[in-house]
Amino acid sequence: MFSVVLSLALSVSASPQALEFKAARAAQLGRYDDACKFYFQELNLLRASGDRVGVGRVYIELGEITQVHGEFSIAEANYKQGLGLLDRYAAPHDVLLATALDDLGWLYVSWGRFMDGSRLMEKARLLAEGAPPNDSELIRHLDMQAAYLMVAGKYSEARRDWQRALEIGKRNFGSESPEYDDVLMHFGEGSAMFGDYAAAEEMLRRYLRIEAGVSQIPTMSRAVAAAELARVYAKLHKYTDADTWFGTAIGTLKKNPEQTPLAQALVACYLGDYDMERKDWSSAQTHYRETLRLQQSVFGANQAVAISMISLSKALKKLHRNDEAKDFVARAKAIIESGKSPFENQTVDVVALRHQ
Numbered sequence: 001m002f003s004v005v006l007s008l009a010l011s012v013s014a015s016p017q018a019l020e021f022k023a024a025r026a027a028q029l030g031r032y033d034d035a036c037k038f039y040f041q042e043l044n045l046l047r048a049s050g051d052r053v054g055v056g057r058v059y060i061e062l063g064e065i066t067q068v069h070g071e072f073s074i075a076e077a078n079y080k081q082g083l084g085l086l087d088r089y090a091a092p093h094d095v096l097l098a099t100a101l102d103d104l105g106w107l108y109v110s111w112g113r114f115m116d117g118s119r120l121m122e123k124a125r126l127l128a129e130g131a132p133p134n135d136s137e138l139i140r141h142l143d144m145q146a147a148y149l150m151v152a153g154k155y156s157e158a159r160r161d162w163q164r165a166l167e168i169g170k171r172n173f174g175s176e177s178p179e180y181d182d183v184l185m186h187f188g189e190g191s192a193m194f195g196d197y198a199a200a201e202e203m204l205r206r207y208l209r210i211e212a213g214v215s216q217i218p219t220m221s222r223a224v225a226a227a228e229l230a231r232v233y234a235k236l237h238k239y240t241d242a243d244t245w246f247g248t249a250i251g252t253l254k255k256n257p258e259q260t261p262l263a264q265a266l267v268a269c270y271l272g273d274y275d276m277e278r279k280d281w282s283s284a285q286t287h288y289r290e291t292l293r294l295q296q297s298v299f300g301a302n303q304a305v306a307i308s309m310i311s312l313s314k315a316l317k318k319l320h321r322n323d324e325a326k327d328f329v330a331r332a333k334a335i336i337e338s339g340k341s342p343f344e345n346q347t348v349d350v351v352a353l354r355h356q
Contacts, residue, residue, distance in 0.1 A: 016042045016054065023061065028219040032069045032260075036062065053096070056085030060100045063107070070261045070298035072111055079104040093130035095137035101127065102144035109151055112302045121148045136172040139165045139180045147186060155194045162187040181210045185225050197232050204229040220260050223252035227267040234274050246271060265294035265308075272311060276318075285315035306332040 023038035039062050046054040059082030067075035083104060086097045105120030121144075128141050142165035149158035162183060169180030188203030204225055211222050230245035249267050272287035292308045299305050309332035316325035 016045050016049075016051075019045070020058075020061075023065075027065055027068070028221060032065065035065050039065070052085050052089040053094075056082040056089065056100070057096060058082070059085065060096075060103055063103055067103075067107055067110075068260055068262070072107060072298065075107055076104070079107060093127070095128055095131045095135055095141055098124040098128040098131070099137065099141045099144065102141055102148075106144055106148065109148060111299075117148075118152075121145065134168055134171055136168060136179075139169050139172075139183060142168075143183050143186055146190065150190045150193065155190065158190055159187075162190065176206075176210055176213075178210050178214045181207050182221070184210070185221065185228075188225070189228055192228060192232050192235075197235055200232045201229065201236075204232065218248075218252040218255075220252070220263050223249045224263050224266060226252070227270050231270045231273070234277060239278075242274065246274065261294040261298055265291045265298075268294065269308065269311070272315070276311075276315060279318075281315050281318040285312060285319060288312035288315055301335045303336065306335040309335075 019038045019042040023035045023042065026032075026034035026038060039058055043055060043058050046058060059078050063075045063078035063082060066072075066078055079100065083097075083100050086094070086100050090097050101120045101124035105117045105124060108114070108117030108120065111117075124141065125145055128138060131138055142161040146158040146161035146165070149155075149161065165180065165183045166187070169177065169183065173179040184203045184207040188200045188207065191197070191203060192200035207225050208222060208229070211219070211225075226245045227249035230242045230249060233239070233242040233245065250271075253264055253267060268287045268290040272284045272291060275281070275284035275287060288308060288311050292305065292312060295305050295308055309328040313325040313328040313332070316322075316328070
């Protein structure tokens with residue numbers, strides 16, 4: 001009897017579903033290596049069972065993990081591997097294929113390959129039109145499309161997609177479910193970028209409340225949400241609240257060093273902006289240098305890096321380090337001139353949306 005129970009326990013612990021849960025949880029906590037390990041174990045089980053669609057889905061999950069970690073070339077390879085399998089074996093109008101196209105498209109947008117990204121995002125939107133209107137899988141697709149529309153400067157359209165995603169989530173899972181609360185976070189980020197701070201505060205606080213009810217262990221996503229909320233309070237001149245939430249974000253990041261460079265860069269950038277508003281030029285240049293270091297480790301040289309160089313130059317100028325400031329401005333201009341894109345006049349920070 002004991003051996004039977006042990007065998008059953010082992011089979012359950014090694015099931016694809018169990019490994020999927022472990023991988024997702026490790027990713028939430030910023031444990032990149034553990035997440036990849038669990039996903040590769042899941043891949044082996046799914047291959048052995050002949051579940052080609054499942055294998056394709058896990059490759060998409062691996063793409064997301066490697067993208068968050070800043071390994072864009074590896075993420076691209078994972079996405080393409082997953083898309084190849086889903087395109088061949090998934091059912092017609094399977095929303096999973098649309099979200100896989102969204103993922104690769106968003107990678108390209110984040111990477112600065114705007115034409116490639118736009119083509120894939122439009123293809124995903126057309127494909128998803130054939131899905132049932134209340135399919136829960138549409139939530140992620142609409143979330144991704146909304147982020148893309150924000151980059152394209154179409155906030156009203158993005159807002160409609162986020163609202164529709166929330167409505168589908170409420171119908172399928174209830175009004176305060178962690179199943180789709182990432183939409184609240186991204187909607188909050190988009191609202192803050194557009195200057196709708198009341199909506200941003202509401203969305204971010206809802207997200208943080210739901211996540212706090214799930215687990216007492218702070219995740220990287222909660223760290224970023226806390227920083228986003230702090231930034232909103234800074235814009236509203238509620239500095240006590242801003243200090244509190246920045247402190248929450250920093251405390252979480254210190255527990256997950258270097259695992260998610262773009263998330264850390266985002267928080268450092270927001271801290272630099274906050275320092276500039278308070279005229280703490282020295283702290284500002286320290287935070288902007290950290291932002292720049294982390295972004296360069298992922299992107300090398302792109303628009304986000306150029307923007308960070310300009311921010312750093314402003315802090316250096318306030319410190320009367322004019323020669324160094326001019327050098328960063330010149331480097332930023334060179335990057336911008338060499339990388340013109342259809343979105344060259346955008347004001348939306350691509351890195352800030354869907355960073356996690």
